[in-house]
Amino acid sequence: MIYLNSFIFCGIICLIGQIILDNTKLTPGHITTIFVVIGTFLDAFNIYDKFVLYCGGGALVPITSFGHSLMHGAFASYQSVGIMGLFVGMFDLTSPGIVGAIIFSFILSLIFKPQN
Amino acid sequence: MEKTKYHDLVSKNMPKENKVLNCFISFFIGGIMGVIGQLLIDFYSTNLNVSTKEATTFMIVTLVFIGCLFTALGFFDKWVKFAKCGLIIPITGFAHAMMSSALEYRREGLVTGLGANMFKLAGSVIVFGVVSAYIFGILRIIIIGG
Numbered sequence: 001m002i003y004l005n006s007f008i009f010c011g012i013i014c015l016i017g018q019i020i021l022d023n024t025k026l027t028p029g030h031i032t033t034i035f036v037v038i039g040t041f042l043d044a045f046n047i048y049d050k051f052v053l054y055c056g057g058g059a060l061v062p063i064t065s066f067g068h069s070l071m072h073g074a075f076a077s078y079q080s081v082g083i084m085g086l087f088v089g090m091f092d093l094t095s096p097g098i099v100g101a102i103i104f105s106f107i108l109s110l111i112f113k114p115q116n
Numbered sequence: 117m118e119k120t121k122y123h124d125l126v127s128k129n130m131p132k133e134n135k136v137l138n139c140f141i142s143f144f145i146g147g148i149m150g151v152i153g154q155l156l157i158d159f160y161s162t163n164l165n166v167s168t169k170e171a172t173t174f175m176i177v178t179l180v181f182i183g184c185l186f187t188a189l190g191f192f193d194k195w196v197k198f199a200k201c202g203l204i205i206p207i208t209g210f211a212h213a214m215m216s217s218a219l220e221y222r223r224e225g226l227v228t229g230l231g232a233n234m235f236k237l238a239g240s241v242i243v244f245g246v247v248s249a250y251i252f253g254i255l256r257i258i259i260i261g262g
Contacts, residue, residue, distance in 0.1 A: 003151050010150025010206070011143040017201035018142035022135045028204045029213075029240055035205060036245040044252035045260075057154030060172055061179065061206045062146075066241065070249040078253065086253050090246060096173040097180055097207060098242070101214045102234065104184040109218040109230060112188040 006058025009051065013062045032063050039067025069093035138200060145202025153179065153206075176207055183211030188219065213237035 017031050026034075042048040048068045051059040059065060070090055077089025091098070153175055160171035186192035192212055196203050203209055214234060221233035235242070 003154055006150035006154045007147035010153070011147030014146025014149075014201045014205045015139055015143040017205045018139050021201055022138055028201075028209070029237060031201070032204065032209060032213075033240050033244045036241050037248045040245060040248045040252050044256045055150070057152075057157050057175065058147075058150030060157075060175070061150050061153035063205055063207060063210060063241065066207070066210070067245050067249065070245050071253065074249055074253050075256070078257070083257075086250060090249060094245075097176050097210065100177045100180040101184065101211050101238070104181050104211070105215040105218040105234065106230070108184055108188040108215065109222045112219065114219045114222070 002054075002056045005055040006061075009055040009058040010061055013064065035063050036067040036070075039064030040071045041067075043068040043071040066094060066097065141198070142200050142202035142205075145199040146205060149202065149206040149208070179207050180211040183208035184215045187212050187215040210238055210241060213241075 013035070017035065020026060020031055020034070021028065039048060042051075042064070048059070048064070052065075052068070059068075070093075073089045073092035073094065074086045075089075077085035077092065079085070081088055156175040156178055157168065157171045160166060160174045161168055164171075164174075166174070183192065186195070192203075192208075193216070196209075196212060203212070214237070217236045217238070218230055218234050221229040221236070223229065224233075
């Protein structure tokens with residue numbers, strides 16, 4: 001069941017992105033940025049947690065989950081440290097994606113040459 | 117030629133894309149990406165005996181690695197051109213943006229090229245994510261109270 005949910009949820013998010021891409025002049029960069037902002041907005045009011053609960057991986061794969069985990073990390077440390085926690089814990093949960101992308105793209109760009 | 121006439125001419129001669137087909141393809145590919153994410157979470161949590169939260173991090177690292185590797189090998193660009201948002205919106209799109217700018221600026225040197233330009237495409241995601249998380253965080257503290 002969770003597989004069907006993740007298929008539908010992730011599909012619908014990509015579908016919304018595609019509709020925006022086709023009907024406006026926005027570039028893919030704009031669209032990923034918009035989706036990150038939407039993710040932080042939904043997580044600020046605890047809506048995104050429900051998506052993660054019902055859709056599992058389908059809610060964690062799209063870029064909206066990047067905003068969700070930024071917000072989540074910031075708030076987890078807000079509850080333990082106070083107002084400065086927003087600065088301390090912002091990247092707590094997002095770091096695997098960012099660090100992974102930096103390290104892999106650094107190493108691979110040393111090995112491979114651009115194709116075109 | 118006047119500007120408006122020129123724009124009319126350009127828009128008339130632009131190749132028309134099939135929007136319905138595009139939407140269907142990105143829905144389908146995006147859905148498959150979601151299922152792959154869930155499969156990886158299940159795989160890691162059963163085989164490595166870790167909690168779902170840690171399995172999620174492993175899943176994200178795996179997908180980022182796949183996105184980087186396929187971009188470096190050269191065929192991810194064609195996939196993105198075919199699937200469009202189906203591969204841009206998932207975390208592979210973030211990896212693809214980082215990897216392609218890293219490959220492109222590699223020839224300008226390690227520090228001034230690769231190091232300075234790696235976040236050229238993907239940086240906006242991080243900047244706007246952090247700024248909006250900060251603003252919405254403050255709003256949430258004011259409205260809900262933590």
